[in-house]
Amino acid sequence: MSQPRDLQAILESLLAAARKQGADAADALMVESVSSSVSYRLGRLEDIERSEGMDLGLRVFVGNQVAFVSSSDFSADALKALPERALAMARLAPEDKFAGLAPAELLARTLPELDLEDPEEPSAETLVARARDAEQAGLAVSGVTNSEGGGASFSRSAIALATSSGFFGRYAGTSHSVGVAVLAGEGTGMERDYDHASARHAGDLQSPEAIGRSAGEKAVRRLNPRKVKSQTVPVVFDPREAGGLLGHLASAISGASVARGTSFLKDRLNSAVFAPHVSVIDDPHRRRGLRSKPFDGEGVANARRALIDKGMLTSWLLDCASARQLGLVSTGHAARGTGGPPMPSATNLYMEPGTLSRKDLIADIKQGFYVTELMGMGVNGVTGDYSRGAAGFWIENGEIAFPVSEVTIAGNLKDMFLNLTPASDLEFRHGTNAPTCRIEGMTIAGA
Numbered sequence: 001m002s003q004p005r006d007l008q009a010i011l012e013s014l015l016a017a018a019r020k021q022g023a024d025a026a027d028a029l030m031v032e033s034v035s036s037s038v039s040y041r042l043g044r045l046e047d048i049e050r051s052e053g054m055d056l057g058l059r060v061f062v063g064n065q066v067a068f069v070s071s072s073d074f075s076a077d078a079l080k081a082l083p084e085r086a087l088a089m090a091r092l093a094p095e096d097k098f099a100g101l102a103p104a105e106l107l108a109r110t111l112p113e114l115d116l117e118d119p120e121e122p123s124a125e126t127l128v129a130r131a132r133d134a135e136q137a138g139l140a141v142s143g144v145t146n147s148e149g150g151g152a153s154f155s156r157s158a159i160a161l162a163t164s165s166g167f168f169g170r171y172a173g174t175s176h177s178v179g180v181a182v183l184a185g186e187g188t189g190m191e192r193d194y195d196h197a198s199a200r201h202a203g204d205l206q207s208p209e210a211i212g213r214s215a216g217e218k219a220v221r222r223l224n225p226r227k228v229k230s231q232t233v234p235v236v237f238d239p240r241e242a243g244g245l246l247g248h249l250a251s252a253i254s255g256a257s258v259a260r261g262t263s264f265l266k267d268r269l270n271s272a273v274f275a276p277h278v279s280v281i282d283d284p285h286r287r288r289g290l291r292s293k294p295f296d297g298e299g300v301a302n303a304r305r306a307l308i309d310k311g312m313l314t315s316w317l318l319d320c321a322s323a324r325q326l327g328l329v330s331t332g333h334a335a336r337g338t339g340g341p342p343m344p345s346a347t348n349l350y351m352e353p354g355t356l357s358r359k360d361l362i363a364d365i366k367q368g369f370y371v372t373e374l375m376g377m378g379v380n381g382v383t384g385d386y387s388r389g390a391a392g393f394w395i396e397n398g399e400i401a402f403p404v405s406e407v408t409i410a411g412n413l414k415d416m417f418l419n420l421t422p423a424s425d426l427e428f429r430h431g432t433n434a435p436t437c438r439i440e441g442m443t444i445a446g447a
Helices: 004-020 078-088 123-137 208-220 239-252 255-260 320-326 358-363 414-418
Strands: 025-041 044-062 065-071 145-163 170-186 191-199 232-238 281-283 305-309 350-353 366-374 387-398 399-412 420-422 439-447
Touching: 004 025, 004 044, 004 078, 004 145, 004 170, 025 123, 044 078, 044 123, 123 145, 123 170, 123 208, 145 208, 170 208, 191 208, 232 239, 239 350, 239 366, 239 414, 255 320, 358 366, 366 399, 387 414, 399 414, 414 420, 414 439
Parallel strands: 232 366
Antiparallel strands: 025 044, 025 145, 044 065, 145 170, 170 191, 232 439, 281 305, 281 350, 366 387, 387 399, 399 439, 420 439
């Protein structure tokens, strides 16, 4: 990858050219990436891939008119033509009174060291070994009969942003991942499950053998599922699926959704939307976090923020445009690519753990449902109505009793959030993380 000063020189020369040709303001984003991946199935290497790329995006403003151009061609002629093309487009664009660079007072002045980049890139042989070992461990679990394959990957990306208001920032990060999906049982009675892990540094990655064993054991536990009748019971979300509840929250408090009036929480700022024992944190500065970054997509300083503080909704997720629409100030949540405008997005989003273990969380449930897999996208962001296909395990008298499949769980997110209790088993395995969560009074549609 290029050195930081090379990136800065390229971006600042583009901005200078745009200003010289008539832009009132401009910013430029460069993304460099390298990725490698392998897949391995039933003892054989299926494929191995590697890609490298550089993408450049230029955004220019002429008054309240804005345009974007992007390119992967870094020749002198191509770079020279970008500002001219962007300005020609901007002069034809409709006015957007909310468009503009981030105010200077919001820009990041110092960048925290987040340790996001592993200096060692794994060899192709190492990736093959990770994928192979994950699959072998899955197949070794008694009852596992087939495999959909193991996989391993590595990526490194570097992001540089410069603005005509004087900001320049750069950071780089890596990602190692390993996963496998296996099948248990025979014929029409087969069941599938998987496990996957990612980490910024190889030393933090769960072992392929642990991932494989976990996938195999999950698949075997799902054998011989039963049907259950329709009823209203407590529903407990496994951490793998509980994170999805935070995804729905993030969508509902996105400034873009709130400004459009398309969020079921649009009028709930500074109100109780969860029970008092629930807090949800967004932390862009989590060390080695999978979504950590030292500044947002507009150069705005970002920081740890309690979005839900003891049940109270304290903040929207705002970039500069949505903040202007709402008469507020950016919260440093802009995310962007090279070909379009910034949009609000969470970073390392997580629900703080509760005080009860998972065992204690379900101990008083006479009849209930423990969800390990969700299917479909039956969530209405405007009303909060929630209906999704699900599989998992039935709970009887506080214990996991038998596997269940082909049911639908339904409720409304406003009620679900208010009736949610988190367990104490939070682990940071993904970009969005939650402990096991119990929700009272959901509808099960079964046999």
